[in-house]
Amino acid sequence: MEKLKELSAEERLCWLRLIRSENVGPITFFQLLSRFGNAESALDALPELARRGGRKKPIKVFSKSRAEMEVQSIEAFGGSMLAACETDYPLALAMIADPPPVIAVKGHKHLLNQDILGVVGARNASAAAIRVTHKIAKELSENNIVIASGLARGIDTAAHQAALFGGTIAVVGGGIDYPYPRENANLQQQICEQGCVIAEQPFGTVPQARHFPRRNRIISGISLGVLIAEASPRSGSLITARLALEQGREIFAIPGSPVDPRAKGTNNLIRNGATLVESAEDILAVLKYVRIRPLKEPDIPTQSFGHSGLADEQEANMARPHLISLLSPTPIEIDELIRQTDWHPATILTILLELELAGRIERHIGNRVSIIE
Amino acid sequence: MEKLKELSAEERLCWLRLIRSENVGPITFFQLLSRFGNAESALDALPELARRGGRKKPIKVFSKSRAEMEVQSIEAFGGSMLAACETDYPLALAMIADPPPVIAVKGHKHLLNQDILGVVGARNASAAAIRVTHKIAKELSENNIVIASGLARGIDTAAHQAALFGGTIAVVGGGIDYPYPRENANLQQQICEQGCVIAEQPFGTVPQARHFPRRNRIISGISLGVLIAEASPRSGSLITARLALEQGREIFAIPGSPVDPRAKGTNNLIRNGATLVESAEDILAVLKYVRIRPLKEPDIPTQSFGHSGLADEQEANMARPHLISLLSPTPIEIDELIRQTDWHPATILTILLELELAGRIERHIGNRVSIIE
Numbered sequence: 001m002e003k004l005k006e007l008s009a010e011e012r013l014c015w016l017r018l019i020r021s022e023n024v025g026p027i028t029f030f031q032l033l034s035r036f037g038n039a040e041s042a043l044d045a046l047p048e049l050a051r052r053g054g055r056k057k058p059i060k061v062f063s064k065s066r067a068e069m070e071v072q073s074i075e076a077f078g079g080s081m082l083a084a085c086e087t088d089y090p091l092a093l094a095m096i097a098d099p100p101p102v103i104a105v106k107g108h109k110h111l112l113n114q115d116i117l118g119v120v121g122a123r124n125a126s127a128a129a130i131r132v133t134h135k136i137a138k139e140l141s142e143n144n145i146v147i148a149s150g151l152a153r154g155i156d157t158a159a160h161q162a163a164l165f166g167g168t169i170a171v172v173g174g175g176i177d178y179p180y181p182r183e184n185a186n187l188q189q190q191i192c193e194q195g196c197v198i199a200e201q202p203f204g205t206v207p208q209a210r211h212f213p214r215r216n217r218i219i220s221g222i223s224l225g226v227l228i229a230e231a232s233p234r235s236g237s238l239i240t241a242r243l244a245l246e247q248g249r250e251i252f253a254i255p256g257s258p259v260d261p262r263a264k265g266t267n268n269l270i271r272n273g274a275t276l277v278e279s280a281e282d283i284l285a286v287l288k289y290v291r292i293r294p295l296k297e298p299d300i301p302t303q304s305f306g307h308s309g310l311a312d313e314q315e316a317n318m319a320r321p322h323l324i325s326l327l328s329p330t331p332i333e334i335d336e337l338i339r340q341t342d343w344h345p346a347t348i349l350t351i352l353l354e355l356e357l358a359g360r361i362e363r364h365i366g367n368r369v370s371i372i373e
Numbered sequence: 374m375e376k377l378k379e380l381s382a383e384e385r386l387c388w389l390r391l392i393r394s395e396n397v398g399p400i401t402f403f404q405l406l407s408r409f410g411n412a413e414s415a416l417d418a419l420p421e422l423a424r425r426g427g428r429k430k431p432i433k434v435f436s437k438s439r440a441e442m443e444v445q446s447i448e449a450f451g452g453s454m455l456a457a458c459e460t461d462y463p464l465a466l467a468m469i470a471d472p473p474p475v476i477a478v479k480g481h482k483h484l485l486n487q488d489i490l491g492v493v494g495a496r497n498a499s500a501a502a503i504r505v506t507h508k509i510a511k512e513l514s515e516n517n518i519v520i521a522s523g524l525a526r527g528i529d530t531a532a533h534q535a536a537l538f539g540g541t542i543a544v545v546g547g548g549i550d551y552p553y554p555r556e557n558a559n560l561q562q563q564i565c566e567q568g569c570v571i572a573e574q575p576f577g578t579v580p581q582a583r584h585f586p587r588r589n590r591i592i593s594g595i596s597l598g599v600l601i602a603e604a605s606p607r608s609g610s611l612i613t614a615r616l617a618l619e620q621g622r623e624i625f626a627i628p629g630s631p632v633d634p635r636a637k638g639t640n641n642l643i644r645n646g647a648t649l650v651e652s653a654e655d656i657l658a659v660l661k662y663v664r665i666r667p668l669k670e671p672d673i674p675t676q677s678f679g680h681s682g683l684a685d686e687q688e689a690n691m692a693r694p695h696l697i698s699l700l701s702p703t704p705i706e707i708d709e710l711i712r713q714t715d716w717h718p719a720t721i722l723t724i725l726l727e728l729e730l731a732g733r734i735e736r737h738i739g740n741r742v743s744i745i746e
Contacts, residue, residue, distance in 0.1 A: 126630075128630045128632040128633075129630070131632060132630070132631050132632055254630075254631060255628035255629065255630070255631070255636070255640050255643065255649075256628065256629065256630045257499075257501045257502070257505070257627075257628070257629045257630060257633075257636070258505050258627060258628070258650075258651035258652065259501040259504060259505055260501075260630075263628070263630070264651070267628050267649055267651055270628065270643060270649055271648075271649045271655075275644075276628075276640060276643055276644045277631075278631035278637070278640055279631070282644075
């Protein structure tokens, strides 16, 4: 991905069309960009790539008119779009393995490139956890840390409210315009005015369960670290902690009594090395070192298609059946596929890209893929 | 200290007299034993040593008749005395820097050399902490871990009660016969019958505040590790944790919400490396490895007086004023005194021994001494 290049309106429209096209996720997006040099050429290539991957009916390419409509809606709403290569896009987010190629933002964009701490926790949080979270978020806010959260009930709400004055970012699961949850419609509006709201999903999208893990990767992705205030086992907050860890971000957790099941998750995080947090100081002491650490260069896409750009189609045709035979519904690392075969890595990546566009494989965190049965 | 040697009644009486004599603490006791070969010779030397240390009025040597009376009282009470060199004496306790040379015990002595976990915590513990402690102690008990505690209200009581059937040891602050606190008189009686009670203080001693830190070193001293269930900052439980750490024992702590000041101490222990405990399993997982580790040899007394046994008195007379000038009310490590002077270590140890017997210096944890102004 080329960094820190402002796109023309036309180019940004192509980015939007590409990521909104069928079977194109963030990883595929950046692989296509790397392979074809720009989004426009990638868009042109989509039908043929999907066909090679085994797609029978034509792949749905997002139309220019729909993209224009989306941009117009966001602008009418008072927001704007940011592409991952642009300067206003959060640099920390650009460094994760699967950054959203385009986000919609509304509010004070400068907050996106400040020192951010993500705060997540249970919706049905205890009064104690809410009180502690509010206190910590407020103190962090007073120490120039921007607080990011997900606008949910409970912990999220406490974190946003405490940091409203100092600077807070709400990452929403649906479209940037969709007020969710209803009871936080006012808060969402306030954050649009005083803070900043981010959305990855298209304008007008009603948030659904499957959107939230993707939303959570953005909360941790824009942040230096994530504070998990209260989390029962197998909760969304723990998924966020795992994502944050994979993104190389700091994990902070508030402990709780073993009699409270809502503390099980955070206690377990602490047992596994998360920083135990009782006050803002505990977080600031760690962030002090994280902030002076130079940010590493974005490592997406990690896999190059080589100088040839395009893998030999004949070789791809020979390798495809072999590669498909190695895939199963259990996700496997792409590196492992490369190790287990004699095919050129560029060939394998090309085949996987085509299979994904054809809707036959699914990408997973940790550079893994599985077949869709 | 010679290990695993049974004493005659006569020898045990001499041990008792020596430790009950004025200004003789456990460390001095074992230094005297090392220097004079046996307690009887050390008793004979006490007056001269104290005089050399600057003692004006004669040092009070504990009389044989009083020692006999104490032994008789303990036996009439149904208890017995154990010297640190004897097989029934808890081996783990013999390995600390300052084991009690003689303890009174009542009950099932075999518990003293089993796998023991110490449990300490606040007297005004929360209902949640008491509930968790009871559950954990019960489960450990069912897994053949003997539970040691201090018979206090709150956490101690919960731990003892939970482990009454499986095996529990009460280390009391006063005499073995003295029921304290009153409301636990029945529990103390039950533990005498079903478990084991240990006392370092003389028979009939009314427990006083200063006895409790010394009592706590025994709780951790007989244990493989100590569980701190709930502890406010600067509480006795935290002192026990520190003692346990200095004794090389495992530290376990139950986390709690930052809003509860009684969890500050345990959360801080966890932050500093204590094992976070939510259930008995968390403790068993650690003890599994501690139990198979060979017990190290007792390292008391660490300092040898050399082959000559007695340091040259003339040299001691020359060194004494210099050494005293180096001492202050701030404790200093004995090793540091040895480093800062040219005097032979045996000379320095002799002078310190004499000063202590004269009541002019005080020993502290960490092999340190301070002058008594």
